Amino acid sequence: MDGRGAVVTGGARGIGRAVADRLAAAGTPVALVDCDLDGVDPGDHLALTADVADPGATTAAIDAAADRLGGLAVLVTSAGFGTAKALDRYRDDEWARLVGVNLTGVWHAVRAALPHLRAAGDASIVNIAGTTASRPTRGEGPYAAAKAGVVALTKTAALEYAPAVRVNAVSPGYVATRLTRAVADDPDLRARVERRIPLGRLGTVDDVAGVVAFLCSPAAAYLTGQDIVVDGGSGLPSHQSDELLKALLSGKDR
Numbered sequence: 001m002d003g004r005g006a007v008v009t010g011g012a013r014g015i016g017r018a019v020a021d022r023l024a025a026a027g028t029p030v031a032l033v034d035c036d037l038d039g040v041d042p043g044d045h046l047a048l049t050a051d052v053a054d055p056g057a058t059t060a061a062i063d064a065a066a067d068r069l070g071g072l073a074v075l076v077t078s079a080g081f082g083t084a085k086a087l088d089r090y091r092d093d094e095w096a097r098l099v100g101v102n103l104t105g106v107w108h109a110v111r112a113a114l115p116h117l118r119a120a121g122d123a124s125i126v127n128i129a130g131t132t133a134s135r136p137t138r139g140e141g142p143y144a145a146a147k148a149g150v151v152a153l154t155k156t157a158a159l160e161y162a163p164a165v166r167v168n169a170v171s172p173g174y175v176a177t178r179l180t181r182a183v184a185d186d187p188d189l190r191a192r193v194e195r196r197i198p199l200g201r202l203g204t205v206d207d208v209a210g211v212v213a214f215l216c217s218p219a220a221a222y223l224t225g226q227d228i229v230v231d232g233g234s235g236l237p238s239h240q241s242d243e244l245l246k247a248l249l250s251g252k253d254r
Contacts, residue, residue: 001026001217004120005069007062009033009052009109010079012040014177015128018205019076020045022213028074031065033058033109035079052079052105053097059112072116074216077106077150078128082179084139095142102146103153110157110167117165124216125161127154128208129169131231147171151227158225166224168215173231175203198233 006023010016011032020030024045031046040047046068050061066072080102083094090098106127117123129150136144151169158167174193176184183189184202194201208230214220215228229235 001028001213002073003027003029004073005066005071006030006074006076006216007033007065007072007109007113008076008078009058009105010077010128011045012037012047014078014179015172015175015205015208016076016078018209019078019212022206022209023074023076023216026213026217028216029069031061031069033061033065033079051101052077052108053100055108055112058105058108062109062112062116066113066116071120072113073120073123075109075113075117075123075125076128076212076216077109077125079105079109080128080146080179082140082143086139087141090142098142099146099149102143103149106150106153110153114161114165118161121164122218122221123165124220125154125157125165125167126212126215127167127169128212129154129171129227131171131173131229131235133171133227135235154227155225162224166215166220168220168223168225169227170208170211170215171227171229171231172203172208173197173229173234175205175208175230177205196234197231198236201232203230203232 006028008016008020011020012034024030033048033050035051037047048061050057052058127150130147132140132144133147133151154169211230
């Protein structure tokens with residue numbers, strides 16, 4: 001990294017915090033933008049409070065970060081949350097909040113950061129999407145829809161902002177964070193999930209942070225408009241069909 005400033009939304013914890021720490025370790029001054037900064041040591045990174053669903057607050061925080069850091073060359077949008085219940089059980093306000101943070105919040109951050117990134121030149125945006133965008137599970141309707149929107153937004157922005165700004169997405173699979181605590185903390189459920197992952201384990205926030213840091217670096221100078229899946233291989237068709245193949249071979253499907 002070349003020492004120019006970065007903003008990480010949702011940077012107080014989880015994947016966002018791991019990304020911020022990785023970028024800082026590579027020599028990038030980082031501003032965390034989060035709606036909840038409890039537990040964040042102010043000495044670690046510049047920390048600014050904003051709810052990404054609020055466009056005014058997001059713009060103010062990103063402008064302040066650019067001013068304090070002497071400009072911005074990197075934006076990572078990691079703010080997000082999810083809930084689980086059937087589509088018809090979501091109230092309008094719950095749907096609006098999920099989409100407002102997970103999708104509209106990405107747009108707010110990209111729009112606010114764009115003038116600073118264009119001024120810097122050779123800049124990078126990385127949006128955290130998710131494998132649920134293409135492989136949703138029951139109960140994730142608004143979250144999955146929002147993440148699919150993030151991938152589409154990423155590809156559109158890559159077309160519109162090149163060559164000054166590269167725009168990519170990273171789609172994590174099962175990563176041990178607060179969002180997946182129900183899986184990580186249940187030994188039986190965790191074992192079932194890990195059996196479906198060729199690499200045999202849940203991902204870590206550092207697994208994702210390393211890919212994000214690469215995309216932000218000059219090493220990825222010819223990558224834009226991509227959605228990099230970080231799922232331990234669980235999306236590989238041949239692996240997904242293993243259980244069916246075993247059933248076929250054993251006659252259990254009859």
